[in-house]
Amino acid sequence: MPRSEEAEWWTNAVYAAVQEIPPGQVTTYGYIAFLLGEPQRGRQVGMSLKALPAPESGLHFTSQSVPWQRVINAKGMISHREPGGATRQADALRLEGVEVTIDNMGEMHVSFPQYGWFPKRLPSEEVDDGLKLD
């Protein structure tokens, strides 16, 4: 399988997986990669989301049909990117009921991640009790 086609498969797989995240819940880049059987490719998950086509493109997967905002990093924070991008993600999350706080360093944290955390390090202790991750 040619390299370019592999990339195509990957991005589509990422988009399809992200669409499985229920509204109001979040997961990590690493967990999406894990679900796709390539736990080391969290970085490429981010690349794919960055390349999400605009809604006007008319394509199947767009920034409107794929809930990109529900993917954050393993620290439970919204990752940095182009100026304004992180803020748009925070706004989109708040719109669906996810609480996003900003610390004194200007970093944006998601308060209560409730979905599909990769079963390693959790972003905070409070997540452990009261929530079951199957």
Added chain:
DNA sequence: ATGCTGACTCGTC
């Protein structure tokens, strides 16, 4: 062709 850059993560020190 070559080298650097990331919407990343994990193990080690």
Added chain:
DNA sequence: CGACGAGCCAGCA
């Protein structure tokens, strides 16, 4: 805790 190094690999200069 933070810092570092190592995998990862599609873009882009």
